[in-house]
Amino acid sequence: MNAHSAAATGDGPGGARISHGRAWIDQDAGVRIGYTLAEPPPLPEGAAPKTVVLIHGAPQTRHAWRKVLAPLAQAGYRVIAPDYRGAGASTKPRDGYDKWTMAADLHVLVHDHLGVQGPVSVVGHDLGSMLAFGYALRYRDGVVSLTTMEAPLPGTDYYEQRKVAKSAWHFDFHAHPDIAVHLTHGRERWYITRFFDDLTYQPDAITDADVDVYARAFQAPGAMRALCEIYRELDHDARIHRDAIAADGKLPVPVLASGGATQALAVNYQGMCEEIADDVTGHLVEDAGHWVPEENPEGFVRMFLDFDHRARTA
Template sequence: MYSFAEDINLAHHKAWISSEDNVRIHYVTAGHGDKTILLIHGAPQTWYAWRRMIRPLIQAGYRLVIPDYRGAGGSSKPAGGYEKWTMAEDLHKLLHEHLHVNGPVAVVGHDIGSMVASAYALRYREDVRTLTTMEAPLPGTSYFDERKNAKSAWHFDFHAATDIAVHLTHGREKWYINRFFQDLCYDPDAISPEDLEHYARSFEAPGAMRALFEAYGAFERDVEIHRADIAENGKISTPVLATGGAEQSLARNYAPMMEEISHDVRGELVPRAGHWVPEENPEYLARLIVGFDSEHM
């Protein structure tokens, strides 16, 4: 299944994160460098979204921690806890209580993973060396308020109506998920039928679609939490790389958006990529992240 990395030692693990709501996080590790990078996938995806970036990041000397966040892939799918603040807490516990990571790390998020990554940087300000976000309007910003009302963001409201969304997609999970990949790709060959099958199987699992929709249903609470934190503690000083696929028009908004969160923002887009940047142009994205993070060691 993982022929893209047959010569790379990938290790799969599960960690108990919360006994209170019975949450276990599945995660993959690779590499043995003295620099740790946390890669947080988007939706509807799993850790597998980063598969093509594993090799270049290992070669750059990084130790990779690639989780399935709460509700996705091999991780638990509890009824609640989908505020990005809580999802960030899961991953902070994973790094610091289970993996005993010392010192700040590079945090990278894509899509909803960017929302989790930003919550992580807000909540654990001293534990993040650099933050890279891409392909998501972040709750708590003015761009999020603008974007959620756009016609092309129809799925925000649909997913937030959790019971309706679960009922209408039941038995159609594969078709529904594949539409997002087909619609938002710049390079239609970047994600193969085998890749689509992997994602489809993941979201056909019991509770997976409901968990996906709950992550959207928590957006308004995310807005409240993030705005309250910035109002109380101010913007973060963490250097931020705001990126996205250059072949779609939304990406130009990401740097100004992140300036509402951080004092130190660089905007740079990834060519030959639409929404699914880590899969469409992974080599370029890896070089961009490594170069940016290296400047702040």
Template sequence: MHMSTDSTEWSHGSSEVAPGVRLHYARAGVGEHTVVLLHGYPQTWHSWRHVAAPLVRAGNSVVCIDYRGAGSSSRPASGYDKWTMAGDVRVLLREILRVNEPISLVGHDIGSMVSLAYALRFRDELSTLTLMEATLPGTDVYERLRVDMRHWHFFFHQALDVPEQLTAGRERTYLKLFFDGATFNPEAITLEDLSVYAAHFEQPGAMRAGFELYRAFARDDRDNRAALVDAGRLTLPVLGVAGAANLFSDVNGEMLREVATNVQVAVVPDAGHYVQEENPAGLLDVLIPFIDHNARRKK
């Protein structure tokens, strides 16, 4: 699997970050500043194929991670609360990859929830935080939107056993419905890309692991709210990115200011939910200057 068609060389690895849990990652670049990319559901590190190499060419080291339960990483029975998943990412970065400097963390969808948990749990370890297209547990906006019919899948995925039974043998069909329903341009995720994602989600336990991400939302909400009460809002630079054709473009600033004090928001045109796949150039137009100004320029 290749991230792009250019000459960027990617090294792959898989390392144990907790008993019985291995995370797969792809790494490229030799820049002093490290950008970490966390994908959403129902995706893998492949979702960053259009933006990772340009971030390397901009002078960064880049690490793309398949989080717990996704892609080529382990699919354990538990541990899908985002506090635990953030701990997985930290072990991989600090203890295995030996990334010692503050990082720029970029999350999309579920990856944004993991990224927020990382920022709240390890506040001194980030230089910037970018959150894209996620309803963040621990906010009042989350409480409003989680019952919005556009988030019907929250309830479906949280039901015990039912989604596993109904999607068994229909994984590719379900994933295509998921992508088509939230894209501005469904052609941005090609049949080849769909095959990449479906190949992972057809593996034993993969759909269950994906649903467990949603079943942990109530705990995520409690963890985030407790962290905000204990230590207050985040003070590092936070960039909130939304696709112009999706609902987050209206609420991003309000939601992010519930968890952070230094917030910048951007709306990427010609994109729905899957911003990095639908309009990668538009995303890079805001992401690279944000990282350069707030992280790399300070080094």
């Protein structure tokens, strides 16, 4: 760990070592990224840990992965769960919310700050899937596998169809930051709670204490505007991603198209991912709504470990 960040370390379940820190990504621009690192128990001599990067969605922070960090570490993974630019413990600059730039933040965190060598597995949920997709396109030689969950990916035909649906009203709402920030100011907790209420299948999966964590994050100065800027960039992201595929072809790595099995939209994800890669596996997680790693963490872990093992041994 470099001199720009101090981390508190503790033992997690099963011998996983869990630490937290903040990394300078661009000191001139004042960009720091908060993260959690879960490292596996000591491995057999000669064995090296695999690395997986977990990218949260909205309106959330890296807290969304709290239930899966230790199980993945126990399975031999070095687990990196960042707050992306604009969220949680990360700084909230005025710009830089296209997924190409946000992907560069995470690449610096993983390889320059944390010193990871070799390719990584990338997992995204919700908006995090859009960022994970951008990361895989920009750093395609440094990715083992891509797991996407619960999001239309900018650059696909499905994204163009989904963004204009009535149920996707928040895409347009958030794309007008002045209006959205003004109308949600002082009501952040109420506003984000409606997404949990509407999209959760397991009602006890996200507790009042968890909502407190998320509400505090989005009550922070600049946080709602940063969320809106992420949405405002999505059509720009779509153009960048289409150009990347036109220039370099589809992703060469295995892609997992996933979502909660109780969500009606989940049936669209495999076809969407076949637009961006030839090697696509579809797997819906039972007993889960939109918030997959929180509603059925055991199901998520089983699914990911099986998929990523096949991707790494193919």
